[in-house]
Amino acid sequence: MKKQKISDAVIHRLPRYYRYLDDLFNKGVVRISSNSLGSKMDITASQIRQDLSCFGEFGQQGYGYNVAELRSEIGHILGIDSGHRLIVVGAGHLGHALLQNFDFQKLGFQIDSAFEVSPALIGTSIRNITIRSMDELEEYVTQYRPDVAVLTVPQHVAQSLADRLIALGIRGFWNFTNVELSTQEPGVFFENIHFADTLLTLSYRISRS
Amino acid sequence: MKKQKISDAVIHRLPRYYRYLDDLFNKGVVRISSNSLGSKMDITASQIRQDLSCFGEFGQQGYGYNVAELRSEIGHILGIDSGHRLIVVGAGHLGHALLQNFDFQKLGFQIDSAFEVSPALIGTSIRNITIRSMDELEEYVTQYRPDVAVLTVPQHVAQSLADRLIALGIRGFWNFTNVELSTQEPGVFFENIHFADTLLTLSYRISRS
Numbered sequence: 419m420k421k422q423k424i425s426d427a428v429i430h431r432l433p434r435y436y437r438y439l440d441d442l443f444n445k446g447v448v449r450i451s452s453n454s455l456g457s458k459m460d461i462t463a464s465q466i467r468q469d470l471s472c473f474g475e476f477g478q479q480g481y482g483y484n485v486a487e488l489r490s491e492i493g494h495i496l497g498i499d500s501g502h503r504l505i506v507v508g509a510g511h512l513g514h515a516l517l518q519n520f521d522f523q524k525l526g527f528q529i530d531s532a533f534e535v536s537p538a539l540i541g542t543s544i545r546n547i548t549i550r551s552m553d554e555l556e557e558y559v560t561q562y563r564p565d566v567a568v569l570t571v572p573q574h575v576a577q578s579l580a581d582r583l584i585a586l587g588i589r590g591f592w593n594f595t596n597v598e599l600s601t602q603e604p605g606v607f608f609e610n611i612h613f614a615d616t617l618l619t620l621s622y623r624i625s626r627s
Numbered sequence: 628m629k630k631q632k633i634s635d636a637v638i639h640r641l642p643r644y645y646r647y648l649d650d651l652f653n654k655g656v657v658r659i660s661s662n663s664l665g666s667k668m669d670i671t672a673s674q675i676r677q678d679l680s681c682f683g684e685f686g687q688q689g690y691g692y693n694v695a696e697l698r699s700e701i702g703h704i705l706g707i708d709s710g711h712r713l714i715v716v717g718a719g720h721l722g723h724a725l726l727q728n729f730d731f732q733k734l735g736f737q738i739d740s741a742f743e744v745s746p747a748l749i750g751t752s753i754r755n756i757t758i759r760s761m762d763e764l765e766e767y768v769t770q771y772r773p774d775v776a777v778l779t780v781p782q783h784v785a786q787s788l789a790d791r792l793i794a795l796g797i798r799g800f801w802n803f804t805n806v807e808l809s810t811q812e813p814g815v816f817f818e819n820i821h822f823a824d825t826l827l828t829l830s831y832r833i834s835r836s
Contacts, residue, residue: 426669433827441807460635496827497834511724516822518720525826565833590833592826598650607832609825613725616818617734617801618642618705623816624774624799625706 428469432496434459435469439489451482498526504592505559507579508570509534509549512594516568517544530564559586566590573597580608637678641705643668644678648698660691707735713801714768716788717779718743718758721803725777726753739773768795775799782806789817 438459442450452463459466470476470488473495477483493499504522506513509532522529532549534540540551550558567588571579576595583591584603591608593599599608647668651659661672668675679685679697682704686692702708713731715722718741731738741758743749749760759767776797780788785804792800793812800817802808808817 429828429831430824432831433821433824436827437821437823495831497830498827500830500834502830502833511720511727515720515724520822522826525823526830527826566829589836590829592829605836607829607836609829609832611822611825612642612646613729613820614646614734615639615642616820617731617736618645618707619638620775620799620801620816620818621706621709621711621735622638622641622704623818624711625709627798627814627816 424472428472431461431469432492435466436489436492436496436498439485439492442485443489447485449482449484452477455483493526500526501528502526502566502590503528503530503562503564504566504568504590505530505564506532506547506568506570507552507555507583508568508572509539509544510536510570513568513570514544516570517547527566530562531558533558555582556586559583559588563587566592568592568594569599570594633681637681640670640678641701644675645698645701645705645707648694648701651694652698656694658691658693661686664692702735709735710737711735711775711799712737712739712771712773713775713777713799714739714773715741715756715777715779716761716764716792717777717781718748718753719745719779722777722779723753725779726756736775739771740767742767764791765795768792768797772796775801777801777803778808779803 438455452466456463456466467477473491476488476491504527506517506529509517513532513534517529517532529547532544532547533552533555534549535552539549542549565588567583567590569576569579569591573595576593576597577599580591580593580599580601584601584606589606591599591606593608593610596610596612596614598610647664661675665672665675676686682700685697685700713736715726715738718726722741722743726738726741738756741753741756742761742764743758744761748758751758774797776792776799778785778788778800782804785802785806786808789800789802789808789810793810793815798815800808800815802817802819805819805821805823807819
């Protein structure tokens with residue numbers, strides 16, 4: 419694998435490649451040209467070749483890509499086989515929806531546990547994940563060392579909770595709080611989900627059509 | 628306003644511009660240079676100037692951008708002042724979370740109503756929005772003509788429900804079902820939310836750090 423600085427734009431396209439390849443794989447498609455893949459994904463074939471060249475040599479002139487192989491290679495690049503373990507912090511409606519419906523395992527994430535402050539929810543379970551009291555957070559994370567926290571808590575506690583979790587060794591945040599989290603700690607990553615951005619994109623399209 | 632084909636990349640950056648400018652505006656910042664805005668957003672100043680030039684003339688050499696003005700201009704481009712009205716279809720945990728916490732109004736969307744099949748939820752209300760039976764969908768949409776549907780329903784009903792809603796005149800779908808929806812109907816837009824993409828981006832970053 420070449421060592422080079424990969425741009426954010428390329429990194430953000432990788433999951434899309436994986437999604438499309440996974441879909442083709444599940445449909446039993448064996449190979450695909452960069453042209454066909456590009457036309458499905460609404461990007462150019464040369465963009466695909468350029469993106470993938472950041473990570474090595476893929477595909478074969480005149481043959482295209484082997485779908486199963488490329489899917490597995492991109493999955494590997496994305497760390498799907500890294501055995502990440504996560505906790506869900508906040509089991510209100512959004513946390514509940516993710517715990518109940520989101521297929522973490524398919525993306526290589528194991529859900530370790532969930533935490534919540536509401537007494538009505540503590541002790542209940544969703545798809546076999548028991549919801550614990552937030553008071554157990556320190557002890558649990560220190561003992562079991564998950565990598566990632568899904569944050570679905572109210573905005574006013576988001577940053578302080580992130581700071582607590584970073585001090586305990588959490589390195590990745592899947593952040594649904596709509597607060598732009600930050601830290602001085604190196605090697606900690608935030609994926610801030612901004613629902614508003616996609617609704618505004620939709621607003622743009624229907625306003626101009 | 629110049630008439631030209633605006634690329635998807637530019638369209639996807641517009642809501643981010645709006646979000647940063649709105650934040651600056653709320654903090655009382657009066658003006659900002661393209662350099663400072665770029666460094667906050669982790670893009671180049673020339674990218675900003677190029678993006679904005681698709682929509683007209685903004686800012687002033689040596690002065691920068693007036694935050695309030697640019698925020699309002701970009702809001703206008705995004706259609707925030709178009710008076711869009713939406714319905715939420717599916718009031719399970721995710722629909723409930725959006726109805727309860729998401730600030731639709733701030734983005735110029737008025738929530739008209741919500742629909743659900745579960746008898747336990749029909750007739751209840753969330754932040755003054757009454758949840759109606761899915762059986763009332765046709766009559767309601769025909770009568771009140773909302774523009775947009777938020778889809779938070781199970782996957783197996785997503786496409787057929789979208790088809791029903793398109794036939795009734797819905798033109799925009801904020802689609803949380805993780806099903807790639809499509810239609811032959813012109814002038815209908817889907818924003819498909821793929822939670823998995825952002826979790827995989829996070830996986831990539833922590834796997835490589």
